Amino acid sequence: MRDDRFCNSNCPFTRAIGTIGNKWKPIIINVMGTRTMRFGQLDAIVPHISRKVLTEQLKELEEDGLLERLAYKELPPRVEYRLSEKGLAFLPILEHIKEWNLKYEVATIPKATDYKYAG
Amino acid sequence: MRDDRFCNSNCPFTRAIGTIGNKWKPIIINVMGTRTMRFGQLDAIVPHISRKVLTEQLKELEEDGLLERLAYKELPPRVEYRLSEKGLAFLPILEHIKEWNLKYEVATIPKATDYKYAG
DNA sequence: TATTCTGGTTACCAATGGGTAACTACAAAT
DNA sequence: ATTTGTAGTTACCCATTGGTAACCAGAATA
Secondary structure: OOOHHHHOOOOHHHHHHHHHOOOHHHHHHHHHOOOOEEHHHHHHHOOOOOHHHHHHHHHHHHHOOOEEEEEEOOOOOEEEEEEOHHHHOOHHHHHHHHHHHHHHOOOOOOOHHHOOOOO | OOOHHHHOOOOHHHHHHHHHOOOHHHHHHHHHOOOOEEHHHHHHHOOOOOHHHHHHHHHHHHHOOOEEEEEEOOOOOEEEEEEOHHHHOOHHHHHHHHHHHHHHOOOOOOOHHHOOOOO
16 A cells, blocks of 8 residues: 555655555554554554554554554563654644644535435 | 545544545645646646546545636636645645655665666 | 453455546647 | 547446454463
8 A cells, every 4th residue: 555656756755655645544643643552452543444454554654664563472462553753753744734624624514415304 | 535434524634634645636736836737737747647537636626625627618628727725735734744754764775686686 | 161362364355446448529730 | 531639538447455254372261
């Protein structure tokens, strides 16, 4: 789900989009914030994600240096994730996106067909 | 390619990701910048995109209020696109992403297998 | 002895993404 | 009469994404 064509671009912006330009990664980074979280927690909190996809995304985020993974050799296993410096530096950008959305998002006007019994 | 589950979230950030959280839209917005552009121009400049996908993305961006579409009733047809106020307000965020990438991106270390004739 | 707990991995399947090529309209140019 | 040019739309098809469910280790618990 990385896009290699983008990741190999000579434009830094395009490369950035090639690595974090999907819906899951910003959501995961936003959920983590400054917290240290375990796999099961993320699975429970990130909306609509399956474990398979969560695993993939976490692996790529680690490979791209956005988060750190700490595996404890215990049984049952315990793994903790937390954002790296690079990942933490991305948080303000997500905050800007939130503010941008709040400022400009148009309130959805329900269509007539949304009412089962229009008065 | 909007994600309705995200668009209907009660979290403004999640909604934002639901609408602009894919790889094509940030790329398109970045390419347009403050320019007014025609369909054919975008098709030529946006890397790796097909006309079909470009059409879809432009339509969604217009529906979400990020850009304005001006169709001239001529033959052959002429259509111009430009970012709306909401779209323009997104540009600084893309600029931050670019700076973030420049600052933190790790230089790719070519693997040995990348060389056909390793010396 | 069977169950639980965690963080995955794997196989299988359905849904989606996205590419290509053909087609449209109509005027102007060749 | 045919080609060219624009901005799409449509049909068709393949590749990728992503979901579900089963399975794993191995200690602790019932």
